[in-house]
Amino acid sequence: MNIVIIGAGRVGLVTGSCFAEMGNNVTVIDIDENKIQRLRENIVSFYEPDLERLVRKNHKVGRLHFEIDLANCLKRVKAIFIAVGTPSNNDGTANLCQVLEASRNIGRNIKHDILVVIKSTVPVGTSQKIKSIIQEELDKRRVGISIEIVSNPEFLKEGTAIKDFMNPDRVIVGVENEKVQKLIDELYKPYRIIYTDIPSAEMIKYVANAMLATRISFMNDIANLCSLIGVDINMVRIGIGFDSRIGTKFLYSGCGYGGSCFPKDIKALIQIGYTNGYAMQLLQAVEAVNNNQKTILFDKLLRIFENNLKGKIVALWGLSFKPNTDDICESPALTLIDALLKAGAIIQVYDPVALEETRRHFGNKLYYYTNMYDAAKNADVLLLLTEWKEFYSPSWELLKKTMGHSILLDGRNIYDKKKMHLNGFTYIHI
Ligand SMILES: NC(=O)c1ccc[n+]([C@@H]2O[C@H](COP(=O)([O-])OP(=O)(O)OC[C@H]3O[C@@H](n4cnc5c(N)ncnc54)[C@H](O)[C@@H]3O)[C@@H](O)[C@H]2O)c1
Numbered sequence: 001m002n003i004v005i006i007g008a009g010r011v012g013l014v015t016g017s018c019f020a021e022m023g024n025n026v027t028v029i030d031i032d033e034n035k036i037q038r039l040r041e042n043i044v045s046f047y048e049p050d051l052e053r054l055v056r057k058n059h060k061v062g063r064l065h066f067e068i069d070l071a072n073c074l075k076r077v078k079a080i081f082i083a084v085g086t087p088s089n090n091d092g093t094a095n096l097c098q099v100l101e102a103s104r105n106i107g108r109n110i111k112h113d114i115l116v117v118i119k120s121t122v123p124v125g126t127s128q129k130i131k132s133i134i135q136e137e138l139d140k141r142r143v144g145i146s147i148e149i150v151s152n153p154e155f156l157k158e159g160t161a162i163k164d165f166m167n168p169d170r171v172i173v174g175v176e177n178e179k180v181q182k183l184i185d186e187l188y189k190p191y192r193i194i195y196t197d198i199p200s201a202e203m204i205k206y207v208a209n210a211m212l213a214t215r216i217s218f219m220n221d222i223a224n225l226c227s228l229i230g231v232d233i234n235m236v237r238i239g240i241g242f243d244s245r246i247g248t249k250f251l252y253s254g255c256g257y258g259g260s261c262f263p264k265d266i267k268a269l270i271q272i273g274y275t276n277g278y279a280m281q282l283l284q285a286v287e288a289v290n291n292n293q294k295t296i297l298f299d300k301l302l303r304i305f306e307n308n309l310k311g312k313i314v315a316l317w318g319l320s321f322k323p324n325t326d327d328i329c330e331s332p333a334l335t336l337i338d339a340l341l342k343a344g345a346i347i348q349v350y351d352p353v354a355l356e357e358t359r360r361h362f363g364n365k366l367y368y369y370t371n372m373y374d375a376a377k378n379a380d381v382l383l384l385l386t387e388w389k390e391f392y393s394p395s396w397e398l399l400k401k402t403m404g405h406s407i408l409l410d411g412r413n414i415y416d417k418k419k420m421h422l423n424g425f426t427y428i429h430i
Pocket residue numbers: 006007008009010011012029030031032035083084085086098099101102105119120121122154155156157158260261
């Protein structure tokens with residue numbers, strides 16, 4: 001099938017590459033000319049495991065193309081996916097400028113019947129707005145063609161995006177009528193497709209993220225209580241997770257959730273509540289607990305160093321908001337670094353792939369290392385912020401020797417408390 005994807009970001013590029021891998025003929029377009037030029041050279045501008053390989057392979061065999069101008073790639077196209085960004089406005093509502101501009105672009109250029117698929121995360125009612133905008137542009141041109149619209153929110157996670165797209169738990173498709181289902185079935189053939197109406201599909205995306213974020217904030221709240229009363233949160237997590245009604249996933253306490261989705265989508269859902277005269281009390285608490293959680297490691301540091309971090313060497317392992325991505329958007333590391341800089345600490349950082357992103361953000365205020373042990377050199381304290389695999393079994397001997405001190409704050413609770421004391425570390429976790 002001939003498909004166009006608007007937006008070559010984390011969702012658009014993964015969607016395009018995966019559909020091409022399934023045998024479709026895909027063109028991905030973006031307004032960022034530099035991004036498109038680099039993609040034509042098979043260079044992906046962000047880190048996502050396996051994505052560059054898929055881009056190169058499908059580009060080479062001629063199933064994946066990159067364009068700037070939508071008008072150049074509409075011939076025989078059956079579906080156009082909108083996968084542009086929906087960042088937060090200052091008040092927390094979803095900013096729909098990119099989505100509305102992409103819709104106008106479709107309306108200005110399309111010359112035949114088409115299915116428009118909305119992949120971006122958008123508030124209820126946006127798909128209808130998109131349809132109206134396309135129709136407005138068609139009317140201006142006096143073009144009488146039929147536009148079908150479906151809402152198909154995306155549930156992939158950064159760091160496992162290809163795997164998630166290729167093996168989804170479910171594919172949600174909100175439709176206005178059954179006519180379009182044949183085409184959707186053809187696209188997503190092997191997967192479990194759940195058809196809903198459009199508003200439900202739009203809402204499912206927000207509610208799924210809200211539920212996951214709620215689990216995390218709930219566990220962080222419980223972890224903070226456990227730490228006050230001397231209970232091991234890891235044992236509690238395992239103990240409740242084996243209740244099949246609860247399940248084991250998304251129960252890991254830590255230094256807070258980040259990323260380009262949970263924080264903005266929770267804010268947007270709270271704002272949707274406000275707009276409709278309803279206070280989303282639980283989600284407000286989820287957000288408040290998370291904001292507090294991002295400050296917890298700093299508070300622990302203040303206690304250790306008796307409120308004086310000036311001149312203290314603080315080493316950080318992990319900067320991205322989760323492993324296997326270079327994305328530092330809303331990462332707990334950013335909150336911690338801001339506080340440490342204010343307190344006058346010397347900050348030495350290491351991350352397997354997010355160093356450059358971090359350097360772009362903080363410039364020469366930090367010391368950057370490409371080796372995890374070098375980052376810990378002479379450090380008064382080491383903090384683990386992201387649970388990259390390579391941090392699971394370090395050489396404790398080497399680490400102790402390099403640091404000269406042996407205090408470790410584990411922001412992701414990945415180490416065994418008992419063993420850490422045997423390794424000679426003062427070990428503090430969440
Ligand atoms: N990042 C994720 O893991 C993830 C997962 C599921 C859903 N989502 C949702 O998917 C959407 C896209 O997210 P993303 O992370 O891919 O965003 P992104 O910011 O990485 O990418 C958006 C891309 O769209 C391009 N763009 C903007 N306006 C355009 C236009 N008018 N025409 C062509 N290109 C345009 C931008 O240049 C950018 O490359 C958001 O709504 C997000 O909430 C994201």
